[in-house]
Amino acid sequence: MYIIYAILCFPAQGFNSVSAMGEIAEIIIGKEIPTTHMVYWIGGLIVIIAVIAVSFGGTRKIAKVTDVLVPIMAIVYVLTVLILIVINFSRIPWFFYAVFTEAFKPEAVFGGSFGIALMQGVKRGLMSNEAGQGTITMPAAASNANHPCDQGCVQAVGVFLDTIVICTLTGFVVIMGRVWLTDNSAAWFELDKLPKYLASVAELTPGTSFNxxxxxLVSLCFGLFAFTCLLGFLSFSEICANTISRGKAFISVIRIIDIAVICFGILTSIVGLDLSALWDLSDFANILIAYCNIPLLYLGFRYVKKAQEHFEKEDGTPFTSAVAGRNVAVWDEKAKGAL
Structure with missing residues (x-):
């Protein structure tokens, strides 16, 4: 299931990386570029080569790359959006007015809008932070933490940053831009994700070089977000494949399939085919994964509790199978290496 989930996510994230490159190229050239332009083909080739170079280095190489890229893009994005909000501080009261008045209108509560918003929120929230799915624990396991609770705290902070910080700041820009209230609202609703967001940015920086x-910066961050998501899905599929078979030939086949699907996503998107159905399939896979994982959270809670109690003691003893109450060979080996 996890392998299928990862493969379903490859096409969209592959094109997101390339579309960000296209937006950057448009800034440099100064005019709109169609997706069939050579820039997109070159961008797609760069993404594919980068993915091949990283994927055949294994999950630890993927972790090293994302460890460098994620903090940089997160800091750049947060600072950029905060500056946007500050220079448009006069729109902040209207932001809260719009959010609360639209959310509690009778037609929103009783007319189905509330249900749609809730459904979309759950789907996009799962896609954003993956809390409760069990997927994000796979790349977390590739880290070199001194204690499982150390990495657990990092993952908890990651959920907060993804959902509360990044997504909220993005919402600020879209709502403060108020593009859906302008004469160009119909065209704005037809735009894809990144162009729609950039149109809101343009409304907050009209006619300035700052735009x-x-x-x-936003396009660069968008591309890096998409590329690191690609790497994350690669690690998901490889870790899951290892649970089926550790044979080198089998793992290589999975890697080749992953790369082939990424190529498919990039190529079909460049030529203009609609891949929106893949998001529906991905959301369905998310639901199935959550239903499978949530019962395991209850079953595994006692082990988490033991790890937490050991972590809070801070008595200097290593975390081992004896502490966990079950076989955790990785931590046993780490404890032996520390002696």
Whole structure:
């Protein structure tokens, strides 16, 4: 199931990386570029080569790359959006007015809008932070933490940053931009994700040189977000494949399938085919994974509790199978290496 989930996510994230490159190229050239332009083909080739180079290095190489990219893009994105919000501080009261008045209108509560918003929120929330799915624990396991609770705290902070910080800041820009209230609202609703967001950015920086800089930074972050998501899905599929068979030939086949699906996603998107159905399949896979994983959270809670109690003691003893109450060979080996 996890392998299928990862494969379903590859096409969209592959094209997101390339579309960000296209937006950056448009800033440099100064005019709109169609997706069939050579820039997109070159961008797609760069993404594919980068994915091949990283994927055949294994999950630890993927972790090293994302450890470098994720903090940089997160800091750049947060600072950029905060600057946007500060220079448009006069729109902040309207932001809260719009959020609360639209959320509690009778037609929103009773007309189905509330249900749609809730459904979309759950789907996109799962896609954003993956809390409760069990997927994000796979790349977390590739880290070199001194104690499982150390990495657990990092993962908890990651959920907070993804959902509360990054997504909220993105919402600020879209709502403060108020593009859906302008004469161009119909065209705005037809735009894809990144162009729609950049149109909101343009409304917050109208006719200024700062707009080009912000557009460049946001597009760069968008591309890095998508690329690191690709790497994350690669690690998901490889870790799951290892539970089926550790044979080198089998793992290589999985890697080749992953890369082939990424190529498919990039190529079909460049030529203009609609891949929106893949998001529906991905959401369905998310639901299945959550249903499988949530019962395991209850079953495994006692082991988490033991790890937490050992972590809070801070008595200097290593975390081992004896402490966990079950076989955790990785931590036994780490404890032997520390002696």
């Amino acid at each position: 080009s800089m912000v557009t460049f």
